[in-house]
Amino acid sequence: MGTIQALRGTRDILPEEVVYWQRVESVARDILGRAAYQEIRTPIFEETGLFERGIGEATDVVGKEMYTFLDKGERSVTLRPEGTAGVVRAAIEHGLYAQGGVQRLWYTGPMFRYERPGAGRQRQFHQIGVEVLGSPEPRADAEVIAIATDILQTLGLKNLHLDINSLGNRDDRLTYRQALVDYLTPYKAELDPDSQDRLSRNPLRILDSKDKRTQEIAENSPSILQYLGPDSKRHFEQVQQFLSDLGISYQVNPRLVRGLDYYTHTAFEVISDDGELGSQATVCGGGRYDGLLAELGGPDTPSVGWAIGLERLIILLQKLQSPPKFGLDFYVVSRGEKAEAQALLLTQKLRRAGFSLDLDLSGSAFKKQFARADKSGAVACLILGDEEAENQTVKLKWMATKEQQALSQIDLLAKTDELRRQIDSNCHHT
């Protein structure tokens, strides 16, 4: 068009959609607040090395999806591709772990990954996430899952399921990895090309290949669960027990592996069964990352967390609910120089008194202004014309009944309590 438009993979969230975002944020804020989680805000860009060390250089996220550039001081900086690394960095930097046992934190904001955009996948996308630092206990795993479940449920989402798995500790994983490679190597030629490549690079990921033949082969592969040591096994069993106690249904999916290197023990995903999201059906993903703080130079601090993909969540929400309505108290109609001036004043005064008012600024004919008043959804209409301006009065018209009364502007402002009651009783919006 010759005009500038939003970059590929970025988009504007227009007022109509923003109401959903606000709803998600307020539900999450409320639930997290009651669970004693504190909000943390970290920078949107960080030193590149943080992500290389934290997420893992072998991962696709780090290897090919980061927005990395040199700033004017020749530092390599990266737009954060996820939230955990920054939160952990901040926790170490400020010694948050030292302030007694367990730190419960949450965050929200934009993340950046250079990848092919699609439905529910943007280059700039948004997450809300939690991190519980300092508890090795399975109860912590269960708590964060329960909170995620609560948020999604409160928002009214349906047709979601929870998959969980355990990746064990470092040793468990190494042993298993070898066993898996041993099993798969004889089939190498039959695997799809991607998986052949992954055999040496990241064999666990072969387990959730979409290729049919690869799936058949993976079907009979050894399960990670058979390779968990006694402690890992016990941890995983306890997490499951707690989830059952909490009434949260889940399924164990031994093929669930996550693409970020820092995960240990519990890994989980909340997945939508609706078709809306296509192949990007994971709404929430997370797990335990016991080694990450130490990896980044902090003290040994077992931790667990998750992130919800907001774009995906909101796609589901929009299919489910009509947008929340903004309840307007008054629509102000005025015509004539004096009346328009008085209307402006009266409007401001009523706004200060706590009412919501839309002042028609078009200057068009009364008929048009009334038509707009009708569409605005306002409970009542305030009308000022030459006559009212002359007498310092105003007409109050109830939209639902079309009843109309004249009263002095002073009276109107004097009886705001009564007005409030009348509006509330006339109010059909929720």
Added chain:
RNA sequence: GCGGGCGUAGCCAAGUGGUUAAGGCAGUGGAUUGUGAUUCCACCAUCCGGGGGUUCAAGUCCCCUCGUUCGCCCCA
């Protein structure tokens, strides 16, 4: 990064080589300068995402490009 679909006004959308690019919704102005509906009238794309090419002639064919969408990869 790879493979397929799509791209006409704010939105939906007809049009498939031939004069001035249907229609609907929304919007704007008006039907004797003050009342929400309906109706009526007028206006609302010098242009079909952008660029190039083929042709006497292109929104309609070809190429490139941008965007979008589906699948793969990966992830939330």
